[in-house]
Each structure stands twice: as structure tokens, then as C-alpha cells.
Amino acid sequence: MTVTPLAAATTASVLAQRLREAIDAGRWQPGELLRQEQIAAEYGVSRIPVREALAQLQSEGLLEIAHYRGARVSRPQAAEIDELFDLRLLVESDLLTRAFGRHDQRSLRELTRLQDRLEDADDRLGWISGDIAFHEALYGPAERPRSLALFRQLRAPIDRFSAQALGPRARKQGWADEHRQLIAAVVAGDATAARMVLEQHLQATRAVVLAACSGEGDD
CATH class of the missing domain: 1.10.10.10 (Winged helix-like DNA-binding domain superfamily/Winged helix DNA-binding domain)
Structure with missing residues (x-):
């Protein structure tokens, strides 16, 4: 280097x-x-x-x-990862709920564009930054800047570890499917379905990070 x-x-x-x-x-x-x-x-x-x-x-x-x-x-400990994901579930579910009904055709096109680009990412940092951009666009219409800042703060330790230990192929299809389901739920105006998909998405991500932290992950 x-x-x-x-x-x-x-x-x-x-x-x-x-x-x-x-x-x-x-x-x-x-x-x-x-x-x-x-x-x-x-x-x-x-x-x-x-x-x-x-x-x-x-x-x-x-x-x-x-x-x-x-x-x-540093390598994050399992208890720290669990706490971070528990807090993410609370903050991101609230942001998603508040963003509902505020998305328009332009914001939905942007979500789709970001997801298309994310699925093409083939490097760690591009993959992480693309996922952050997608979630920020998903929650942005809530117009809750402090909650959005907290979302970024809670992600940071996990993203750094993910950038070091994981890669774009880690559960790639699952992530893509869940993001597409989130977009579809927003388009359909189904807030309940969106929250269920988000919880599934974050719980699955938690499992991947915990596995990588314990040395069981796979790039």
C-alpha cells in the first residue's frame, strides 16, 4: 500500500x-x-x-x-452487537413509520436507483456506503434529523466491522430481496408489511454480523 x-x-x-x-x-x-x-x-x-x-x-x-x-x-463483542441491533430496531422502525405516506414518485425512483446500484457493488466500502444510502433514502421523508443521526451513530461500529470482515457476497440475495420488499411495501402503502420486512432484515443482518464476529462468517 x-x-x-x-x-x-x-x-x-x-x-x-x-x-x-x-x-x-x-x-x-x-x-x-x-x-x-x-x-x-x-x-x-x-x-x-x-x-x-x-x-x-x-x-x-x-x-x-x-x-x-x-x-x-477492535472486534465488537456479541453483547455489544445485540444491544446495537436492539436499538436500531427501535430507531429505524420509528423512522420507517414516520416516513410512510411522505414518499412520492421521485423518492421511490431514488430508492429503486440506489438499490440497483447496491446490487452491482462488488467491493466492501461501496457495498456499505450503498446500503447506508438506501436506508437514509428510505427514512429521509420522516424529517427527523436527530433520529437519522442516531441511526448513523448506531450503524458506525457495525459498519466498520462489516467493512473489515464481511463483503458484498455476504447474504447478498437476501439483502436485495428484503430491500425490494421494503420498496414494494412503501409503494403499496402497507406499513405493517414494511415494519415486518424491516425487522426480518435487521434480525438477519444481526445473525450475519454475530457469525462473522465469532469467526464463522464467510466473505
Whole structure:
């Protein structure tokens, strides 16, 4: 991997963003060690901003830092995954319900377009970003910015792990079918069916993430 050195005045926050992007792209896998001296040399910075950047990523839950053992990419625990999905069910069901009746022909065309593009995604980051875009378009008409921000916050730890450990082929047909069923339920105005499909979708996604977390997943 070719790394462009950072300017001497680069802050730790900028370095943290570069490291975050590298982790999301799969350079370091869950449990893998990040070596301070290697990062400092590659990015052309001293150890001080490296330590600060790693501490910032630790505060976000992306890294685990152990004294004398360095920083490793974190792997979410089963209990954390369960809690995140329980909260997602509450928040996203509410957003979906509030969005019902507010979709129009334009928003429905956009949902279909996003789903078409998602089904063509063949890389991890494109797949994750496409799924986020679909759900944001599905919930957007609810006009609940705080709830939508919470939705993004709850997704972030799972998406980072998914970007590292899963791939576009992980349950691809199931995801596509459920997204199409969600679109069909919105078109038909069937809120009950939409909520049932969403719950099925999130529960199935939970199972895939839990399996990958335990080492049983398959790219």
C-alpha cells in the first residue's frame, strides 16, 4: 500500500482520519497490531501525533490499546452487537413509520436507483456506503434529523466491522430481496408489511454480523 507522507504540521485528528480510512479499507484486520514506529515512518510524523491519533481511535471504539502491547483493531463483542441491533430496531422502525405516506414518485425512483446500484457493488466500502444510502433514502421523508443521526451513530461500529470482515457476497440475495420488499411495501402503502420486512432484515443482518464476529462468517 502506497502512503503519501503527511505535512509536518499535520494534526493528530488528520492522521486519525487517514488511519480510520485505512482500517475501513481493510489494511488492518480485527485483532491486528498497529505499530507506532511504522505509522510514524510511513506518514512522516513523530510518535506524538501517532499516539494522539491512536488514542482518538480508541475513544471511538475502533482500537484497543493495551499497555506495552500496542494498539489493535477492535472486534465488537456479541453483547455489544445485540444491544446495537436492539436499538436500531427501535430507531429505524420509528423512522420507517414516520416516513410512510411522505414518499412520492421521485423518492421511490431514488430508492429503486440506489438499490440497483447496491446490487452491482462488488467491493466492501461501496457495498456499505450503498446500503447506508438506501436506508437514509428510505427514512429521509420522516424529517427527523436527530433520529437519522442516531441511526448513523448506531450503524458506525457495525459498519466498520462489516467493512473489515464481511463483503458484498455476504447474504447478498437476501439483502436485495428484503430491500425490494421494503420498496414494494412503501409503494403499496402497507406499513405493517414494511415494519415486518424491516425487522426480518435487521434480525438477519444481526445473525450475519454475530457469525462473522465469532469467526464463522464467510466473505
